[in-house]
Amino acid sequence: MFRCWNLLLLCLVYHSGITSISVSGEKGGNITLTCEHETNKIVHIELFSEPGEIDVCQDEECSGRVFKEGNCDVVIKNLSFSDAGKYILRMYYNNDLTELERLIRTYQLHIHDEITVKTGEELKMSVLLSNADKVEKSSSGEWREVWSRTDGVQSDRLNVTDGNLIFKSFTASDAGTYRVLDSKEKTLITVTITESKEKLDTEQHRNWIVPVLVCLVILVVLIVISVIIWRRRHRAHTQVPAEENQEPPLGLEEL
Structure with a gap:
């Protein structure tokens, strides 16, 4: 029909x-x-x-x-x-x-899409369509090619598998806007990638927590050493008079 x-x-x-x-x-x-x-x-x-x-x-x-x-x-x-x-x-x-x-x-x-990624995570984007010719990243107001169908990836930090563009381990330098173009320079996909604030906060906490922990450990060690030294001195001070009192008086021996 x-x-x-x-x-x-x-x-x-x-x-x-x-x-x-x-x-x-x-x-x-x-x-x-x-x-x-x-x-x-x-x-x-x-x-x-x-x-x-x-x-x-x-x-x-x-x-x-x-x-x-x-x-x-x-x-x-x-x-x-x-x-x-x-x-x-x-x-x-x-x-x-x-x-x-x-x-x-x-x-x-x-x-178009927006993605937030944590530092160190793998990022996989299914943007390499059959009609995709190249992928560009906006850097300092200019578009820089990061992948093309003829030359492949332009960085050893990137992989391509089954139509996916993969960031092995995301870093702050990977953040930015990426666009996928066809052979006629028509924009197919635009993805804006930002670094997760949650991860940034964790890193900042780590930056000040570690020095604080080190200072606390040093302080505890100093306190322990001070207590040990004080106890030894106090013990020596209390033992000397005791030994002197154990000797009998001179008058009693003569009797």
Whole structure:
């Protein structure tokens, strides 16, 4: 049935207009691809990404993650990094002459996220998509390449495994903003990484706790030594008179 419907669409006269729209969404959130078409005579919509056609539910009550809203808008729920990239929305509608026409909208979906990491922890980011060409980090207002599909990672502190960019042991110098670009320099993903304040507080506590503990240990040692010296002197002072009192008086011996 669906195949026959496709053949029918191909046989009908259509008109196509292509408009590129930039869309940005937060990882884990929702995004709407607005069709910007007010006609209520739309009979069919199709959504495509680079991997292929996407199944679009007809309303948000569907169990799927992608559904139609209103006249022809498409909502994508629970965004992930893998959703970033180019989308094409095809809308088929009846014109005033009852002929079926086609309208095309293209979208460039950008996913952004914020991550807080503790110093020393491993950080794994699933940002190396099939259409990712390079990863850059913002440093002193300039973008510096840290990975590319042709040259790999630019630092021995980074690893790449199964589409993941991995920081072996996160440090304060790794914090910053990273972006993933495709081969046409279009931004796919932006991730802002900050160092955990909880870890910083722990480090600060450690910096002053250690010297305090050392001082306490030294103080305890000095107190113990002082007590030992005092006891020895006190014992020597009390033992000398006792020994002198044990000698009998001179007058008694003569008697």
